[in-house]
Structure formats: structure tokens, C-alpha cells
Amino acid sequence: MAERSAATLDGTLGFELIEAGEELARGRFAVTDRVRQPMGIVHGGAYAAMAETLASAATYMHVAGDGNIAVGQSNHTSFLRPITGGTVHAEGRRRHRGRTSWVWEVDFTDDDGRLCAVTRVTMAVRPAPGSNSGS
Amino acid sequence: MAERSAATLDGTLGFELIEAGEELARGRFAVTDRVRQPMGIVHGGAYAAMAETLASAATYMHVAGDGNIAVGQSNHTSFLRPITGGTVHAEGRRRHRGRTSWVWEVDFTDDDGRLCAVTRVTMAVRPAPGSNSGS
Amino acid sequence: MAERSAATLDGTLGFELIEAGEELARGRFAVTDRVRQPMGIVHGGAYAAMAETLASAATYMHVAGDGNIAVGQSNHTSFLRPITGGTVHAEGRRRHRGRTSWVWEVDFTDDDGRLCAVTRVTMAVRPAPGSNSGS
Amino acid sequence: MAERSAATLDGTLGFELIEAGEELARGRFAVTDRVRQPMGIVHGGAYAAMAETLASAATYMHVAGDGNIAVGQSNHTSFLRPITGGTVHAEGRRRHRGRTSWVWEVDFTDDDGRLCAVTRVTMAVRPAPGSNSGS
Numbered sequence: 001m002a003e004r005s006a007a008t009l010d011g012t013l014g015f016e017l018i019e020a021g022e023e024l025a026r027g028r029f030a031v032t033d034r035v036r037q038p039m040g041i042v043h044g045g046a047y048a049a050m051a052e053t054l055a056s057a058a059t060y061m062h063v064a065g066d067g068n069i070a071v072g073q074s075n076h077t078s079f080l081r082p083i084t085g086g087t088v089h090a091e092g093r094r095r096h097r098g099r100t101s102w103v104w105e106v107d108f109t110d111d112d113g114r115l116c117a118v119t120r121v122t123m124a125v126r127p128a129p130g131s132n133s134g135s
Numbered sequence: 136m137a138e139r140s141a142a143t144l145d146g147t148l149g150f151e152l153i154e155a156g157e158e159l160a161r162g163r164f165a166v167t168d169r170v171r172q173p174m175g176i177v178h179g180g181a182y183a184a185m186a187e188t189l190a191s192a193a194t195y196m197h198v199a200g201d202g203n204i205a206v207g208q209s210n211h212t213s214f215l216r217p218i219t220g221g222t223v224h225a226e227g228r229r230r231h232r233g234r235t236s237w238v239w240e241v242d243f244t245d246d247d248g249r250l251c252a253v254t255r256v257t258m259a260v261r262p263a264p265g266s267n268s269g270s
Numbered sequence: 271m272a273e274r275s276a277a278t279l280d281g282t283l284g285f286e287l288i289e290a291g292e293e294l295a296r297g298r299f300a301v302t303d304r305v306r307q308p309m310g311i312v313h314g315g316a317y318a319a320m321a322e323t324l325a326s327a328a329t330y331m332h333v334a335g336d337g338n339i340a341v342g343q344s345n346h347t348s349f350l351r352p353i354t355g356g357t358v359h360a361e362g363r364r365r366h367r368g369r370t371s372w373v374w375e376v377d378f379t380d381d382d383g384r385l386c387a388v389t390r391v392t393m394a395v396r397p398a399p400g401s402n403s404g405s
Numbered sequence: 406m407a408e409r410s411a412a413t414l415d416g417t418l419g420f421e422l423i424e425a426g427e428e429l430a431r432g433r434f435a436v437t438d439r440v441r442q443p444m445g446i447v448h449g450g451a452y453a454a455m456a457e458t459l460a461s462a463a464t465y466m467h468v469a470g471d472g473n474i475a476v477g478q479s480n481h482t483s484f485l486r487p488i489t490g491g492t493v494h495a496e497g498r499r500r501h502r503g504r505t506s507w508v509w510e511v512d513f514t515d516d517d518g519r520l521c522a523v524t525r526v527t528m529a530v531r532p533a534p535g536s537n538s539g540s
Binding site: 012044045049079 | 147
């Protein structure tokens with residue numbers, strides 16, 4: 001998969017979506033100034049945003065066929081180790097697939113494979129507006 | 136206060152910091168494509184990032200005088216209501232000021248004053264590298 | 271309101287529900303050994319449990335009339351200051367009332383009114399089993 | 406390891422600690438009324454409390470030798486599937502060991518091995534009162 005649409009947040013921050021499977025999602029972004037905060041490290045919001053993108057894309061792809069959409073409900077990121085350069089690697093595992101919500105846990109590592117942040121994302125699954133599938 | 140440095144994430148997403156007081160912090164950003172996700176609503180990561188910016192800036196300003204820095208430790212955002220246009224308004228209240236951590240809760244509202252997201256941010260307070268203030 | 275049923279967790283830990291309004295919920299519990307951890311302070315799980323009880327009871331009371339139930343979905347507690355004795359006071363404010371989820375924020379204070387813990391609880395609202403109200 | 410002290414919360418709720426290793430911690434509790442909420446399912450606070458117990462015990466055992474204690478800082482539990490009977494099994498993996506904080510993720514399963522809740526616990530590591538090890 002290529003870089004996400006340049007106009008939206010994903011493209012603006014240089015997010016790349018590598019895989020959006022039903023149980024595994026992967027992405028990455030290069031550490032340039034646009035994802036840094038003033039002290040030179042990766043901004044905490046960049047991790048949270050990437051996790052949200054991965055979970056949203058992977059959930060949506062697998063519920064859309066049933067006339068549903070996926071909407072972010074909660075995003076909880078813990079920052080374990082700062083990253084200052086190179087590439088940030090994100091890997092999300094689906095932990096729960098319910099009728100109305102999916103839960104993902106995303107690990108972030110640096111180029112040396114060290115765990116730098118973790119995010120739990122809860123996606124709400126809802127009938128698409130205008131769909132006949134839901135109440 | 137003016138728009139944050141254009142080069143970093145804050146400037147890239149158009150974040151504006153209005154107030155960074157010891158107990159209250161306020162900011163805002165305009166809803167343009169650079170903060171949207173593909174479905175046209177504000178990307179969840181934009182709320183998380185703005186909360187992180189507010190809490191970091193406000194904490195740092197008030198611990199720096201003691202030779203300390205503030206580092207994001209945890210960011211938990213709940214998304215309550217999507218925003219598609221206008222301005223996103225953020226207001227953070229400090230809930231806790233400990234020796235080693237500060238806790239902020241940030242409310243996000245749309246132009247009609249409706250609550251659209253809430254974030255709890257925990258900032259770790261640490262001695263600045265090279266400072267004599269800490270262990 | 272009186273002490274909760276002695277047999278369930280609420281009664282076992284001595285939780286008292288004082289108010290379960292549509293926007294405000296209040297409760298308390300005495301600090302005895304049954305809510306302490308081995309070091310003599312209130313166990314973190316006691317705060318989390320009390321917040322869950324308040325949010326569940328208050329949400330349920332106001333959605334049951336429509337044939338719905340309330341089920342805990344997420345509970346995030348931050349511990350700010352240990353409590354060793356006296357009474358733990360809990361006050362929950364409803365921050366969001368959606369069609370499928372309610373969000374509460376609960377503050378815990380000690381007998382001197384100091385903020386000691388905060389919890390955000392997300393309740394899922396679902397049709398009661400056997401109800402005609404939902405899908 | 407045997408059942409935890411009968412007087413404290415752990416014993417009151419019937420928590421059993423099976424293993425408190427440096428990277429893995431395991432425990433369990435039987436589903437009786439004392440861990441149930443009024444609707445007959447396991448109370449959300451019981452999962453949160455067990456996760457807090459596991460992370461606290463395992464962290465403390467491995468930092469005490471350096472004159473430190475472990476204090477719960479944050480506990481975020483997501484409830485995925487209700488449990489009504491049998492035994493609740495908890496397994497915690499340490500995700501981060503920093504100088505001032507450890508992070509654990511705890512999975513809860515029922516007797517059929519189904520994932521029913523997940524908790525992320527952040528433990529603060531601090532010098533023991535009266536210790537010479539810290540500032």
C-alpha cells in the first residue's frame with residue numbers, strides 16, 4: 001500500500017500503511033520535523049494518530065462488507081521511550097472482535113526494535129448511514 | 136501566543152496555543168483536511184496531539200524554573216461526537232501536581248460548545264539532563 | 271440509599287451508594303482492611319470498583335425504562351495520592367450521553383477534600399435481552 | 406503461592422497469586438457472589454483489582470532489593486466479554502521496565518480460554534521511605 005492521501009492527516013504526517021489485515025495491521029512513519037515536538041523527540045500525538053489510523057483502516061475494511069462503518073471510540077497511548085530519528089514502526093494486533101466494538105493493541109518500535117510506545121484503541125462498529133443492516 | 140513553530144507537528148497541523156497557565160491551558164485548531172481522516176471528520180489523533188501539546192507546554196513552563204522537564208507518559212482520549220468543520224476548541228484543567236507527575240484533563244468542544252472529546256494526560260516531571268536538581 | 275447487597279462485591283467491600291442521578295452519582299466507603307492492599311493503603315482496585323458501581327447504577331437507572339441495560343466497557347483510574355484511613359468519597363459526573371454509550375468521570379477525595387484518584391468509565395448501552403427495543 | 410492475606414482486599418475477594426516473576430505474573434479467582442455485581446456477572450472492579458495486585462506484587466518483588474517500592478499510578482481495564490461462573494484466569498506480561506516506572510499488560514480469560522478483559526497497569530517505582538537509594 002502506498003502513502004495515505006496527501007491532503008488528510010495521514011498524508012500530512014507522512015504515515016504509511018503497510019498492512020490492514022483482519023487480525024494484524026502494520027504501518028510506519030519517518031521521523032522528520034513534522035512529527036516532532038519542540039524538544040526534538042517524536043510528538044506523543046503522532047503515535048496516538050498512527051494507532052488510530054491502523055485500527056480504523058483495518059476494522060473498516062472488514063466490517064464494510066456488512067454495511068457497517070468503524071468509528072474511533074477510545075485511544076490510550078503510553079509513552080515508554082523517546083524516539084529522535086529514523087523510522088517509527090507500528091504493529092497492531094486485534095484483541096477483540098465484538099458485534100459493536102473491536103479492540104486493537106498497537107506496539108511502536110524504533111529501528112533497533114525497542115518498544116517505545118503502546119496504544120489500546122477501541123473502535124465502535126455501527127451501521128453505515130443509509131444502510132439497511134442495522135437498527 | 137502565536138501559532139506554534141511551522142516545522143514541528145504543532146505547526147504542521149495548525150495548532151494554536153492560547154494560554155498555558157499553571158492550572159488552565161487553552162488552544163484551538165481549524166478543521167481543514169490536514170486534521171481530517173478519510174471520511175471527512177477530525178482524525179482522533181488530532182485531539183490526542185492537541186491535548187499532549189497543551190499539557191506538555193503548560194507543565195514545562197512551570198517546572199523549568201526548578202531545573203526540570205516535562206515528558207508525556209500517558210494520553211487517553213475518548214471520542215464522543217465527530218466534528219466535520221469550523222474550529223476545535225481545547226481547554227485543559229490541571230487535576231494533580233505531584234513531585235514527579237502532573238495530570239491534566241482536556242475537554243474539546245465544537246463551535247456550538249458541544250463536548251466532542253475528552254483526554255486525560257499524565258506528564259512525568261524529571262530533572263533536565265545536566266541539571267543539578269535531581270538524582 | 272442503603273449499603274449495597276451484602277453478598278455481591280459492593281457489599282463485600284462496604285460500598286455505599288448515596289445518589290444515582292442522571293448527571294451526578296455519589297458514593298463512599300470506609301477504609302478498613304478489606305479495601306486495603308498489603309502496604310496499608312487503599313487498594314487501587316477499590317477505587318476502580320467504586321467508579322464502576324456508580325457509573326453502572328446511575329446509567330442503568332436511566333436507560334432501563336427504554337428497555338436497555340448498561341454494561342461496563344472501559345474503566346481507567348489514575349491514582350494521585352494514597353489514602354490510609356477514614357472514608358473515601360466518590361463523586362461522578364456524566365460527561366456524555368450517547369445512544370449506545372455513556373461516559374462518566376469520577377473524582378475520589380479523602381476526608382480533607384483532597385483529590386486522591388480519578389476514573390473515566392465508559393458504559394455501553396444495549397437492548398435488554400428479550401427486549402423489543404433493539405436489534 | 407497461597408491465597409493472599411484474608412484481611413486485605415486480595416483475601417476478601419479470594420484472589421490467588423500463582424506467579425510473580427520479573428516478566429510474567431499469574432493469578433486467578435473463583436467466581437462467587439463476592440466478585441459479582443447485581444446482574445450476576447463478574448464486577449468490572451474485580452478485574453481491575455486483580456491486575457493491580459499482580460502488577461504491584463511482581464514489580465515490588467524485583468525493585469525492593471534496590472531499596473525501592475512500587476506504587477500503582479494508572480489502571481485501564483477494557484471489558485470484552487462477561488463471565489458468570491467458574492474461574493477467572495489472569496496473566497500479566499511486563500511491557501516496560503524503566504528507572505521510574507514499569508508497565509504491565511494483563512489478559513483475563515475464562516475457563517474456556519476466551520479473552521474476557523485486558524488491563525494496562527503503570528507502576529511508579531520510588532525510593533522506599535527512609536531508604537538511601539533515592540533523592
